[in-house]
Amino acid sequence: MPHPFIVLMGKAVRYAARLRGGGSALPGLFVEKIDPDFIKKTLAQLPKGVVVISGTNGKTTTTKMVVSLLEAHGLRVFTNRTGSNFTRGVAAALLKDVDMKGQLEADIAVLELDEAHAVKFVAAVQPRYSLLLNVMRDQLDRFGEIDATANMLAKIASMTSQAVVLNREDPRVRRIATALQTQQVSYFGLGDDLLHHFPSDDDMRSRTVKTIKRPEASVALTKHQDNHATFMIDGRTYDTDLKLNGIYNVFNASAAIALTKAVMANEFDVAKTIAALATVTPAFGRGELMTVGGQPLELVLVKNPSGFRLGLKSFEPEGWATMIAINDDYADGRDMSWLWDVEFDTLASVGVSQVSGVRCYDMALRLQYDEVAVAHIEPELSIALRQFIDHNRDTPKRIYCTYTAMLGIRKELAKITKVEVIS
């Protein structure tokens, strides 16, 4: 059990950091320095152990879904809700939830972790379950190569004690199963009709999706239309309406169901699962809807080519004004090459109203080569956002943005509308 004094000091740092504004990982850093075993000792108390969720795209929304589904089964769930998905973020989130004695009132921990940090994390705290979503070209500045990232996920899987849930449709993730000996392996997947929506990073080039023999999926998304989805769970189909938008969010719902099945085993309740799933809303910036001047405004986080392609495919541009904001800070990735792996021709019919961010001219240049018209370009996010709203008063608005651009835009939006506070 962690020392009460350290818990108290950590909580004090957390309080001070919040007064300062921001810095969700700072208190975690403090505890990590003073008591490196804090996380391990605190999580070791949990009766149902630890779940690790990793992969390139969709971690935050999937984690949110898993938490809801497990809570629907009556579990008390601890999670790193802030999206600060580094070890330090976990420590910070723990500090918030433990009592003064360092006790965590929870049955299970569900943690989303960035691939590289997850590898470090599982070396210290063995997860009982892991869910591995996908490997895509993202943040290559940090990891170098996509195969290296796949190896990180394989490492997480091999360190998992009980069950591993894998994406059947991502060849690099599916392959992880071959090296697993003792763990139960199950898959989430797509019906054949939907496969073409998710070219893997390899198929993206050839533009044809090869149908090869795939293992049986424990849960598969078989139909998807707007907010309506059909899942195949253990050979039976279930229809439901969802609050999630975008097919990649809905695909990850099948991942969340498969993981819930693995965790709950005999106590898995399909009806409760589907009912809970229907109420989950997207995580912040992942198709998050707000209202500005009586019109909807949607934020779509884009981090890598596949995510951007899926975003463009998921959201109909007709009838919406589009803004794109591209930054190149460390958290966004410094390399602009990725914009050239995305096709923007779906925006050609309506054009783009506003382009912004540090790399707005790179984005404008990219659109020029797909012959998409750009109405306004302004590097400064606050000015661009105001222009975008002024120019499109009576139209629903959609903003595609990189991570730090999203943070900046949310901050500006908070001045004019209600934006969920992320603590």
Place this chain on the structure above:
Amino acid sequence: MSQPIHILQLYPNDMNIYGDQGNVLVLQRRLQWHGYEPVVIEYNVGDPFPSHVDIVIGGGGQDSGQEKIHADLLKIGPQLKQLAEDGTPMLLVCGLYQLFGNFFKTSQEKTLQGIGILDVETHGTNERLIGNIITRNDEFGDIIGYENHSGQTFLGEGVEPFATVVKGAGNNSRDLHEGARYKNVIGTYLHGSVLPKNPRIADAMIELAVTKRYSDYTPHVIDDLFTDLARSVAMDRPR
């Protein structure tokens, strides 16, 4: 009357990473904007080698991608060599730049034979040269891109450096060379993608290809305002 120009894209399935597709797109569009008809031929492992080629373009890949295409590349090496000797403009980025050289020796001491069009050799290291890069070349001025490689390349006698490093690493961590040039063949480590931000290179390749095929070249004026603005922002970004 439309005048086609045939672009051979080498191994788009396996050697195409970090936006190398952008280079093909820029050649296609600029050919159109200059009044020509681009025809892209995707060449993958086992495909028949096309009978007519005006421009050759190839990109980078994972180590696994390099291994997949290696035997096939050695097979078509003589045809590519003939095109190079005939003055065909070519742009090879990263992985294929390395394999257009004499050899690539991995950090595990395994040697991948190259096709030797460029007199360069590459040695795998555990150090990744990564970040924004600016180089300079007399013909093209400042060249702006992004590098991301752990192979370090050294030039032999029969080849010239493509450019000199102004900011960043380039071919290796020892000299200031970036890329290599032999006749109209350019090898470079620059992603970014390289052609969108450096359209003078694209236009030079187009001019060479069109002149060679049709003797006459009358380009149109292209509005490169966004290119200029994107270049000036990129110049000031951190490594």
